[in-house]
Amino acid sequence: MAVALNSTIFVSGASGFVGSHVVYQLLEAGYSVRGAARGSKVVNLQAAFDSFNTHENPNRFKAIDIPDISSSDLTEALKGASGVVHVAASLPGRADVDITLKSALNGTVHVLESAHRAGIHKIVITSSIITFPLPGPFTDDSWNPITLEQARINHWVTYDYAKTQADKAALEFTKSHPEMDIIFFCPDWIFGPLIPPPxxxxxxxxxxxxxxxxxxxxxxxxxxxxxxxxPSPGFIDVRDVARAHLLALSSQYKYPQQRMLLKAPEPTSxxxxxxxxxxxxxxxxxxxxxxxxxxxxxxxxxxxxxxxxxxxxxxxxxxxxxxxxxxxxxxxxxxxxxxxxxxxxxxxxxxxxxxxx
Structure with missing residues (x-):
């Protein structure tokens, strides 16, 4: 099911590196966007994209303060939206183990449950290549075998475990809600420029x-x-990551494989x-x-x-x-x-x- 260009899309983690590119490309394509952020980032986020608002459409972009993506009420944020792009995640070393796990696992499930209650069926989730085992295979039922005990060793392993468990929970959610069209993009190391000035x-x-x-x-x-x-090779440009999210939103095709690896077919040096x-x-x-x-x-x-x-x-x-x-x-x-x-x-x-x- 495709999301029409004049629709409203909710984006979590909108003030971040990837999230801001998703927001920018959505707005450039003609969508309206509600972008979630926390604290002082909300002001900066609104300032960044406020020029897309016009007299005819004063709510083309709206930054929304979501203090905790794992528990905050998303009812108003999702009202009237036709799609969700869930980007928000704690990066390695940004939070302790329990907070990272809560944000990833509970955050993803909370967004999906809230979207379901709002009648939103099109969901795009930003995941990571580390949810797959290396050297593969890269299929829906192939998972990083990391354990909780290993996850407590260091912040890199914590991140790997948290992302993997969040995706597993989301796939379980889809089994009981087959009407929802959910796709996961699992990028390699994401590099690239910031959104354009100003x-x-x-x-x-x-x-x-x-x-x-x-x-x-x-x-x-x-x-x-x-x-x-x-710590490892491989890359994907952030603009290609954002573009993949938009292509998924606009696609009428429900992919049989939900977890898609995003990786530039070129070695890094x-x-x-x-x-x-x-x-x-x-x-x-x-x-x-x-x-x-x-x-x-x-x-x-x-x-x-x-x-x-x-x-x-x-x-x-x-x-x-x-x-x-x-x-x-x-x-x-x-x-x-x-x-x-x-x-x-x-x-x-x-x-x-x-x-x-």
């Missing part, structure tokens, strides 16, 4: 490493002292990324990380999901993926723009000094 300037008015999310690993490439790399930046931005060469210490092409051998992505790219994604070069260049161009904006306000910009997570 929207990004309103959304992130001051330096905030946490606001960069996983793309902070690309920002770290312009720190000569950088020693932080993602941080060494190549630094070489790309050397050529594209010669003015920041002195800021670049040491490419001789960066993971290179050898990572392709470790990327167990890459072969699957390359084999299935034509059947699962008929359009062109953004490649590594475009992703890296556009990310740094976006972040250099943010640095210029922050400095213009008299704010101190220290760059990426620590690991994003």
């Amino acid at each position: 929207y990004s300037h309103h959304l992130i008015p001051e330096p905030s490493p946490s606001a960069l999310s996983t793309t902070g690993y690309i920002y770290a490439l312009i720190n000569p002292r950088n020693k932080h790399w993602t 941080y060494k190549k990324a630094i070489e790309i930046l050397e050529a594209r931005f010669p003015e920041i060469r002195e800021r670049l990380a040491n490419k001789d210490k960066a993971p290179g092409d050898e990572w392709a051998k470790e990327d167990k999901a890459l072969e699957w992505s390359m084999k299935t790219k034509n059947s699962t994604w008929p359009e062109v993926w953004r490649n590594w070069t475009e992703c890296v260049e556009d990310t740094i161009e976006s972040l250099l723009d943010m640095e210029k904006f922050w400095k213009g306000k008299g704010l101190e910009v220290r760059g990426a000094e620590e690991a994003p997570f």
